[in-house]
Amino acid sequence: MLNYNEAGEGPVVVLLHGFPLNRTIWSQQMAHLKKQYRVITPDLPGHGGSAAFPEGGPATMTRMAREVLALLDTLKVDQAAIAGHSMGGYVALALQQAAPERVVGLGLISTQARADTPEAREGRLNLAAKVHMHGAGVVAEGMGPKLFGPSVTSEDPRYQSTVTMIQETPGDGVRCALLGMAERADMREGLTGITVPTLVLVGTEDKVIPLERSQCMAANIPRAVLVKVPGVGHMPMLEDPAAMNEALEQWLELVY
Numbered sequence: 001m002l003n004y005n006e007a008g009e010g011p012v013v014v015l016l017h018g019f020p021l022n023r024t025i026w027s028q029q030m031a032h033l034k035k036q037y038r039v040i041t042p043d044l045p046g047h048g049g050s051a052a053f054p055e056g057g058p059a060t061m062t063r064m065a066r067e068v069l070a071l072l073d074t075l076k077v078d079q080a081a082i083a084g085h086s087m088g089g090y091v092a093l094a095l096q097q098a099a100p101e102r103v104v105g106l107g108l109i110s111t112q113a114r115a116d117t118p119e120a121r122e123g124r125l126n127l128a129a130k131v132h133m134h135g136a137g138v139v140a141e142g143m144g145p146k147l148f149g150p151s152v153t154s155e156d157p158r159y160q161s162t163v164t165m166i167q168e169t170p171g172d173g174v175r176c177a178l179l180g181m182a183e184r185a186d187m188r189e190g191l192t193g194i195t196v197p198t199l200v201l202v203g204t205e206d207k208v209i210p211l212e213r214s215q216c217m218a219a220n221i222p223r224a225v226l227v228k229v230p231g232v233g234h235m236p237m238l239e240d241p242a243a244m245n246e247a248l249e250q251w252l253e254l255v256y
């Protein structure tokens with residue numbers, strides 16, 4: 001079973017972290033939302049305290065989504081508002097596709113519905129091979145400088161703690177997630193069929209997944225609200241926690 005944190009009581013909201021991070025990235029959102037909601041933050045397979053899939057193949061978005069659903073089964077949660085950041089957004093979309101009846105609201109944070117281009121896929125496979133040889137440190141080196149907007153420098157504690165979090169993610173988990181992301185499906189066609197209130201949130205300075213990807217999702221999902229957070233990069237929950245919390249709160253008011 002997935003490792004997770006849980007706090008609060010009431011309607012359920014699940015927050016899924018991105019690659020290769022863990023549940024603690026949401027600590028400020030959990031502290032805020034737990035006053036009104038039951039907040040569940042799982043570690044995705046191979047991240048934080050959750051074991052990687054035993055046979056070491058791709059951790060596909062669908063397999064990860066099934067693990068989240070199994071956790072909800074164990075916790076006796078029939079339905080939840082599900083929000084995911086970046087790779088967590090890919091998992092949230094896969095979960096919504098696999099079990100739409102369990103999802104009463106969807107949050108797509110700094111993410112996209114597109115699959116990888118052939119070049120991006122190639123890059124992921126190369127990186128997975130490097131991680132196999134050298135561990136997660138190579139990912140931290142590459143990703144660190146791209147994660148934050150201009151106001152968070154490499155001396156900032158948020159930058160340093162995020163890079164440490166990446167370095168501490170087990171190499172196997174990182175490698176399997178890279179393989180899984182490389183083979184993920186293009187989810188754009190299904191967007192028009194998502195009927196629940198959906199938050200699409202993006203930082204205007206995101207260098208990992210460009211702003212246009214969020215605009216495109218929001219334009220296609222019937223009940224989407226697009227929130228652009230000015231000056232923020234790929235990590236809105238750390239860069240502007242107040243804006244992130246407010247957007248989640250307003251979304252949950254629409255959901256529940």
Ligand code: MLT
Binds near residue numbers: 017087208
């Ligand atoms: C993430 O932040 O989860 C990943 O960078 C997403 C990706 O690589 O596509």
